[in-house]
Amino acid sequence: MLLKFQFLHFSTAFSPKFHKISAPVIRITKFRSQMGSSSYTTSSASSSKLLFRQLFEKDSSTYTYLLADASHPDKPALLVDPVDKTVDRDLSLVKELGLKLLYAINTHVHADHVTGTGLIKSKAPGVKSIISKASNAKADLFVEPGDKICFGDLFLEVRSTPGHTLGCVTYVTGDGHNQPQPRIAFTGDALLIRGCGRTDFQGGSSEQLYKSVHSQIFTLPKDTFVYPAHDYKGFSVSTVGEEMLYNPRLTKDKEAFKNIMANLNLSYPKMIDVAVPANMFCGLQDVESKAS
Numbered sequence: 326m327l328l329k330f331q332f333l334h335f336s337t338a339f340s341p342k343f344h345k346i347s348a349p350v351i352r353i354t355k356f357r358s359q360m361g362s363s364s365y366t367t368s369s370a371s372s373s374k375l376l377f378r379q380l381f382e383k384d385s386s387t388y389t390y391l392l393a394d395a396s397h398p399d400k401p402a403l404l405v406d407p408v409d410k411t412v413d414r415d416l417s418l419v420k421e422l423g424l425k426l427l428y429a430i431n432t433h434v435h436a437d438h439v440t441g442t443g444l445i446k447s448k449a450p451g452v453k454s455i456i457s458k459a460s461n462a463k464a465d466l467f468v469e470p471g472d473k474i475c476f477g478d479l480f481l482e483v484r485s486t487p488g489h490t491l492g493c494v495t496y497v498t499g500d501g502h503n504q505p506q507p508r509i510a511f512t513g514d515a516l517l518i519r520g521c522g523r524t525d526f527q528g529g530s531s532e533q534l535y536k537s538v539h540s541q542i543f544t545l546p547k548d549t550f551v552y553p554a555h556d557y558k559g560f561s562v563s564t565v566g567e568e569m570l571y572n573p574r575l576t577k578d579k580e581a582f583k584n585i586m587a588n589l590n591l592s593y594p595k596m597i598d599v600a601v602p603a604n605m606f607c608g609l610q611d612v613e614s615k616a617s
């Protein structure tokens with residue numbers, strides 16, 4: 326598949342740029358198991374190159390993920406779905422592990438917490454924020470389906486998974502010999518473990534979500550790890566195969582799914598009126614000129 330663009334691989338003199346290229350750079354490497362540790366960690370998916378940490382923000386039950394190419398001399402890294410309240414913790418971890426943070430990326434415009442991307446940019450100059458173009462939010466870089474976000478020799482592929490919000494995307498680790506195996510999907514709120522994101526605001530659509538999950542996530546290899554943006558039941562990780570068998574909503578047919586989603590009767594997230602406007606600007610409400 327031809328790529329519309331690919332972010333440049335990290336170099337010592339760090340300077341992220343947009344480049345249109347026709348194919349990813351693939352190098353073959355060996356894999357070995359690597360356990361991770363932090364304040365809250367799983368380490369189910371790993372390779373000799375990937376440093377991976379799952380971090381938790383308890384007030385909104387949000388997961389933030391830290392990924393880095395540990396085999397690269399500069400250890401280029403990115404954070405998926407950082408939360409404002411835990412930015413200091415996350416940046417300390419980045420420093421302790423000797424990583425060079427390149428990107429702070431969001432799966433979507435969150436409604437229940439303020440994203441940490443703007444705060445990270447103010448505390449770690451040079452870090453670029455990323456969100457989907459379809460989100461209509463502000464960021465330094467906008468991704469579209471099929472785009473790749475490179476960090477060292479590793480990359481995340483962008484898959485469009487609207488339904489919870491209009492601009493939701495799922496980031497999936499690359500498919501190739503030098504990429505982590507099994508693959509890892511960061512599903513945001515599109516697919517939760519034994520659940521899924523609600524579809525009753527922010528351009529949500531149960532019809533669209535059903536299509537997104539079935540066409541963009543359930544088509545990944547069954548051993549692909551599923552790491553969502555939230556968990557409310559104590560789960561930390563699942564797999565595509567597991568969710569295809571046991572997800573109580575998405576194993577149903579489309580009409581039954583739509584009926585379930587129409588009758589969730591969830592109260593609105595407590596922070597929605599603060600979080601959504603702020604998150605349209607990387608969490609930096611009223612700082613439009615700085616927000617990118």
Ligand SMILES: N[C@@H](CCC(=O)N[C@@H](CSS)C(=O)NCC(=O)O)C(=O)O
Pocket residue numbers: 385435436437514520521522523524555557589591592593594595596
């Ligand atoms: N009680 C929380 C919000 C809980 C909630 O609505 N979660 C969202 C994801 S964050 S917008 C969701 O989609 N939940 C699906 C579900 O089935 O629980 C708060 O007040 O913030």
